[in-house]
Amino acid sequence: MNNIIQVKNLSKQYDENTIAVSDVSFSIEEGSVVAIIGRSGSGKSTLLQVIGLLDKPTSGTINLDNQNISQFNDNKRAMYRRNKIGFIYQNFNLLSEYSIKDNICLSLLLDKKKINQDYFNELVELLGLNDLLLKQPYQLSGGEQQRVAIARAFMIKPIVILADEPTGNLDKANGEKVMDLMLNTARTFNTTVVFVTHDIKLAQRADRIIEMSDGILI
Structure with a gap:
């Protein structure tokens, strides 16, 4: 199997007293689902942000699809992030002025890219969104x-x-349903997923669990 993510000796230090991630190394196989668990302040969200090019590492390297993305300049980081990395947050981050359909296609609309209608239809079907496409975000429940x-x-x-705590704002039943849908979609398209969670039951749904404590892997 191809290792889609390779992290080597990665550290993120904010000041002399705050080392969020310390000398972390691991690799992730293409198409796998990996959960990162640990207490609050263990460094798991920082690790996710650094891998996702939302923050710069202090040292170490990140290879994504055989490219050393840790060397990218700010412009290249922004473009790569927008075109190659999908983000899911616990607070949804939908744009209230756009329809659900436009929220789904937002990155493609911003880049004036053609929408693959067959792929869009399959995605919407998988996630049960067909009847919601013309609505606005405020008309939807948290799970939707x-x-x-x-x-x-x-x-x-x-x-x-x-995905950073993708079920963090949902009740247990909705959280499990959303996780089912996310994992089913990932496996349908053979997409690699790395998610942070406090919930050990949700973490056990992953192919592999990475546990962090005080910035290191344990």
Whole structure:
């Protein structure tokens, strides 16, 4: 199997007293689902942000699809992030002025890219969004909004999906349903997913669990 993500000796230090990630190394196989667990402040969200080019590492390297993305300048980082990495957050981050359909296609619309209608239809069907496309985000429940956020992340056909506490704002039943849909979509399209969670039951749904404590892997 091809290792789609390779992280080597990665550290992120904010000041002399705050080392969020310390000398972390691991690799992730293409098409796999990986959960990162750990207590608050263990460094798991920082690790996700650094892999996703939302933050710069202090040292170490990140290879994504055989490219050393840790060396990219700010412009290249922004373009790569927008075109190659799908993000899912716990607070959905949908744009209230856009319809659900436009929220899903947002990155493609911004880049004036053609929408693959067959792929869009399949994605919407998988996530049960057919009847919601003309609505606005405020008309949707939390679970429905998170399904839209998942569709938006998959719509760019990313190399990897990074999800930070994707069920954090949902009740247990909705959280499990959203996780089912996210994992089913990932496996349908053979998309690599890395997600951060506090919930050990949700983490056990992954192919592999990475546990962090005080910035290191344990």
